[in-house]
Amino acid sequence: MAKLTNLTDDALIVFDNVADFATNLGTPSIRLGVTGLSRSGKTVFITSLVHSLINSGKLPMFEPITSGRVAGARLEPQPSMNLPRFAYEDHLESLIQKRQWPKSTASISELRVTIAYESASAWNRALGSGKLNIDIVDYPGEWLLDLPLLAMDYPSWSSQALKMSNLDNRTKLASEWHSALKNIDVDTPLVETEAIKLAELFTGYLRACRQDDNALSTLPPGRFLMPGDMEGSPALTFCPLPASKTKVEDSLYDHMSRRYEAYKTFIVKPFFRDYFARLDRQIILVDTLQAINAGPAALIDLENALADILDCFNPGKSNWLTSVFSRRIDRILFAATKVDHLHHENHKNLEALLRKLVDNALKRAKFAGASVDVIALASLRSTSEAAVAQEGEHLPVIIGTPMKDEVIGGVKFDGETETAIFPGDLPDNPSVLFGNSDINNFPELSFVRFRPPQLEIESNEITIQLPHIRLDKTLQFLLSDQLA
Ligand SMILES: Nc1nc2c(ncn2[C@@H]2O[C@H](COP(=O)(O)OP(=O)(O)OP(=O)(O)O)[C@@H](O)[C@H]2O)c(=O)[nH]1
Ligand SMILES: [Mg+2]
Known part of the structure; x- marks a missing residue:
């Protein structure tokens, strides 16, 4: 296996830390990472959180505000010159x-409050x-799923990815790529158009996995679905291939293998x-409801992700990452987003489900060190609640x-x-949702997406309060000790 670190990486980090320290002299800063798989609710979360902080939103469970110790909060120029600014004002206007x-x-951005x-x-x-400066860094969770690639060479990654694409729930989605x-x-000389076609078919398979009906989560390489400005470059033009027999130079296999290594390096x-190793706190947003909507396979896949x-x-001690961590991430919060899709009677069950998803993951990852918690939240509450009597039964519904x-x-x-909807009940015991490969026994739940709420906008729309669920508890966990 290639050596994963070199002096330059470490030297760069030391240098960066000195620079961080110099620019922040006087005012302490905390870097909060906000991540989650695509569509998990990152942009809405950051917009709502920042709006609540700078407009004294309703945050009864956030002690520094309720005790009256916060004098105010405002946006300030972000510290990183080379990152796009989080487009807070545009997102707020749209909502x-x-x-x-x-x-x-589909990329990384930053904002300082x-x-x-x-x-x-x-x-x-x-x-x-x-x-206190809070530097919020928004980045796609898919990028984290690339970490295991650093410890895998091309032959082992190829064989793992091919095996996965042959699983029951994926093989149909991969059929075009498989037939190509x-x-x-793989041992014939590279023909560029052939490589491009194969990479496209492979990307098409990843995209199909991600679609709403399938909602599968484990899809590295993360940049294939979000290429950004590297689109079309050789580092993104490869795919897993069956094993090479001859290992000749300049073959399709040889080039794809080198491109895979370039993807890791560049x-x-x-x-x-540059980014992950410099975070202090992390919130990971999870769209649990979308996975439930798609069925048991999607839930198990989410658990693996x-x-x-x-x-x-x-x-771990021997890992390349350890050497580049300039700070320790000491608090991690897992948040099930969009809980306003459920009546509050079901919020506990959603939290229990996420706890189970993460607990299994914690066991597997033998996690230790940082304090970790789980919450069910809605960044922008888009529904209200009511009870409807139907055939003598009391049905807790949501209206949006x-x-x-x-x-x-x-x-x-x-x-x-506006419509009243009964989305169904989540089971009290989340285990029912797992180990239940028979899709017919899966509890009947259906979720629709709602529009953002109609807000009473008076003369100054910027200072209105945005409705949310447990954003205050989220802030309490992530930030209160820094404002002690
Ligand atoms: N009802 C409700 N829906 C939400 C909430 N937050 C997000 N959503 C829904 O989730 C979708 C995705 O939210 P985003 O904040 O754009 O998610 P993201 O993680 O930034 O998505 P990408 O940028 O595509 O990775 C939105 O378009 C809404 O449909 C919420 O608090 N309540
Ligand atoms: Mg987003």
């Missing part, structure tokens, strides 16, 4: 004014502290070194505006009409 969810984002506060401790007050593989000889390693994600936080073209029980929604 509030247009009642539209923000567009999908500075909180002015009065310390609860006389000692800290005497030291004259009272400002049957028609090639994409995976710099991400972990979470285990891979947790591995990143537990690098389903998005245009969403369907439930054969009814297609127009995107304007």
Whole structure:
């Protein structure tokens, strides 16, 4: 196996730390990573969290605010010159004014919020502290799923990825790519158009796995679905291949193998070194409901993805990551998002389900060190609750505006009409959702996507309060000790 570290990486990190320290002299900073697989709710979460902080939102469980010690919070120029700024104002406008969810984002971005506060401790007050920079870093969870690639050479990755693509729930989605593989000889000289075609078919398979109906999560390489400015480069033009017999130079196999290594060198390693290793706190957003909607296979797949994600936080002594960690991530919060899709009677069960997903992952990852917690939240509450009596039964329903073209029980929604929906009940015991490969016994649950809520906007829409569920508890876990 190739040696995964070199002096330059370590030297760079030391240098970066000195630079971090120099630019932050005087005001302490905390780097909060916000991640989650695509569509898990990162953009909405950051927008709502920042809005609540800078507009004194309703945050009854966030002690520094309720005790009156926070004097105010505002946006300040971000510290990283080479990262896009999180487009806070655009996202807010889209949510509030247009009642539209923000567009999908596929890259990393940053935003700095500075909180002015009065310390609860006389000692800290005497030291004259009272400002904290929170640097929020938004990055796709898919990038974390690339970490295992660093320890795998091309032949082992290829064989693992091919094996996975032959699993029952994937083989149909991979059929076009599989038939193309049957028609090639990996030991013949590379023909570029052939390589491009194979990479496209492989990407098509990954995309199909990710679609709503399948909702599969473990799909490295992460950049294949979110190429950014590397699109079309050789480092993204490869795919797993059946084993080579001859290992000749310049063959299709030889080139794909080198491109896989380039992907690790130019994409995976710099991400972990430059961004991930510099986080202090982390929240991982999980769209548990989407996986439930797609059935047992999607849930098990999500569980595996979470285990891979947790591995990143537990690098172990010999791992390359340990040497580049400049700070220790000391708090990690797993959050089941969009809990407003459920009546509050079911919130505990969603939390229990996420806890089970993560507990298994924790066991597998033998996690130790940071404090970890689990929460069910809604960044922007888009529903209200009611009870409907039906055939003598009390049905807890939620009321919201389903998005245009969403369907439930054969009814297609127009995107304007408010509707009461009974989404079904989550089981008290989350184990029922696992080990239950018979899809017919899977509890009947159906979720539709809702539009953002209609808010009473008066003269100044910027200072209205955004409705949420447990954003305050989230802040309490992630930040309160820093404002003590
Ligand atoms: N009801 C409800 N839906 C939400 C909430 N947060 C997010 N959503 C839904 O989830 C979708 C994805 O949210 P985003 O914040 O864009 O997710 P993301 O993780 O940034 O997605 P990518 O940028 O595509 O990776 C939105 O378009 C909404 O449909 C919430 O608090 N309540
Ligand atoms: Mg986003």
